[in-house]
Amino acid sequence: MSQRKTFLLLLPAGVLLVAFLAIPYVSVFISAFREPGQGTPYGEGYTIANFSRILGDWFYVKQALNTMLIGAVTTLATLVIGLPVAFQLARPDLKLRGLFYGIVLSPLLVGIVIRSYGWTILLGNNGVINRTLREWGWIDGPLPLMYNTLGIVIALTHVFLPFMILPIMSAVQGIDPSVSSAARSLGAKRPTVIRRVLLPLAMPGIQSGCILVFVLALSSYVTPALIGGLRVKTTAVTVVDAMIDTFQWPFGAALALTLSVLGGGSVLIFARLTRMKWK
């Protein structure tokens, strides 16, 4: 196919990307450096005041750090829970594969609002978990599971688990089984085979799973908004508050940009630290 025809085929996707992704990003970037407006999205002139307001206010800094913490803990939790599941799902002799795939994907099959409300029923002070524990006499007062960071992490871990499991599973499936056999023939016992051979070879999947979950958790809105309520807000929730409720577009944009820089920076550092020379 000629260059020209290839270009024509890329055109529809290109138009969509530019119109609905590139232009909005540029617009957010620019408005982050604008004066606040009166009855307009933003006013005349450029400023860095929005950023100094964020960095100068411990409230926003702390919130951003807490959001990063939620991202990191969610990533770690999905990794710890998902890694063994991914290894089991990757077994070539797995029976009922379709059923297990369905179970793994099930969090994604439920609408986000319904799923979050489901968690409020489970985690609330009068929720299923607290009430059961109280009836069993294990606790006196309700455990604080809702309207805090823990609740958000629990709910996010649930929904983002497939994004951790699937990349790891496909990486493990790509490992030549005779490589484990080779390790055994050289004297490695099962735990050593896992530690020295299988885990390092699953690293590309672990890396992409971690990046996916971290970025998704950082930018998630509905779950933190519903589970965190008014008590705990993530940066993404505050961005929406600023944009929609108080109509401070430049400030919201600056906050969003700050979160992107923090998230993107973390991802870069993580990718750098987990770089695989053999790839």
Added chain:
Amino acid sequence: MTEVRLNRLTKIYSGGKPAVDSITLDIPSGQFVSLLGPSGCGKTTTLKMLAGFEDVTSGEIAFDGEDVGRVPAEDRDIGMVFQNYALFPHMTVQQNLAFGLEMRKVSKAEIKRRVQATLEMVQLDHLADRYPAQLSGGQQQRVAIGRALTIEPRILLLDEPLANLDAKLREEMRVFIRDLQKRVGITTVYVTHDQAEAMTMSDLVVVMFDGHIAQAGAPREIYETPKTAKVAGFVGQVNLIEAPMDPATPGHAATPFGPVPVTAPGVGETVTLALRPEAIDIAPAGVPGTPATIERVQYSGAIVDYTLRFADGTAMEVKTIPRHPFATGDAVSLSVDLARFRQLEREY
């Protein structure tokens, strides 16, 4: 140096017929043995049982008289080379070679020394810090062999190691592996479906069909005195002649070349004789011999293959150096040293 003995070794996968059916085989210490056969003949299953990757259903695997059939692969002290090399992609050549020694808790200095020795042995010292993905197929193959040998295993197992290489490299690697094996002196079991590999490399060729050993012997013995038509055909081209007993000379079968002594069944029955295509001499018509007509000529430089037909309609292949410029349709005269005929066992 380890002597290997398989005693009525059997592998039955759940509910199937035996993949390996009661095979018994003695491999003297330091020998290079090939398990040769078509796919599904049980050669790879036998190798996997030797390595410890497959459980033994019944029978015995003994290294120097010690039954190792229940010893797990990681404790069996074998060096294994896989068809696809199975190198650790995330380790450099050096790290691949060191892995087995690390498992054996060998000291750092000793590992360094032995890895260096192996690198020299497989001629890869200049590539020690490369990753497998940066190596050619032949280099990866040599790493795999080196990795199996650094641990100084009791036996070396190779599973079709040359199958993924191109023809020229395959021949080089044959020589390389054979020389290395001779130098190290390690008892080696080599699985292949390629008769040329088995014949050129081995001290002992074990031909397997359907989970059984059809014949085991030196390459020359297998080629020149095959027991059955299947063995004869698997290790080379062969003319099979269904010959009736000769009424005129008792104890002989009648062939187009004259009576051939056989261990007779009864008079009136037939025996199966094998004759290698290169055992037949071909000369222009008029020279004393058995007349035949050339039906097809396949000239390939060093040798030429003729398909010939006798007056009675039977066909025969002849392989010879191209001495005469015969063409299709030429009448020729054939002669054979009758001692080259082999009587084959009946297969039922």
